[in-house]
Amino acid sequence: xxxxxxxxxxxxxxxxxxxxxxxxxxxxxxxxxxxxxxxxxxxxxxxxxxxxxxxxxxxxxxxxxxxxxxxxxxxx
Numbered sequence: 001x002x003x004x005x006x007x008x009x010x011x012x013x014x015x016x017x018x019x020x021x022x023x024x025x026x027x028x029x030x031x032x033x034x035x036x037x038x039x040x041x042x043x044x045x046x047x048x049x050x051x052x053x054x055x056x057x058x059x060x061x062x063x064x065x066x067x068x069x070x071x072x073x074x075x076x
Contacts, residue, residue, distance in 0.1 A: 001040070004046060015056060016056060
């Protein structure tokens with residue numbers, strides 16, 4: 001099962017915006033039980049769509065700039 005890449009505010013533009021592949025971004029948080037439940041499903045999808053779609057995760061609280069920039073107000 002694939003490990004999802006972590007992105008941060010510092011590398012978000014490089015890893016997500018400038019990436020040639022369509023990219024699904026999982027904004028997650030420690031306090032979110034649903035975020036933990038969805039993680040294995042996202043890893044399965046990352047395996048299944050490898051090379052066609054990129055799936056990454058970003059801790060929304062620790063990377064508030066990206067979360068604010070994209071209007072993330074709640075998780076999941």
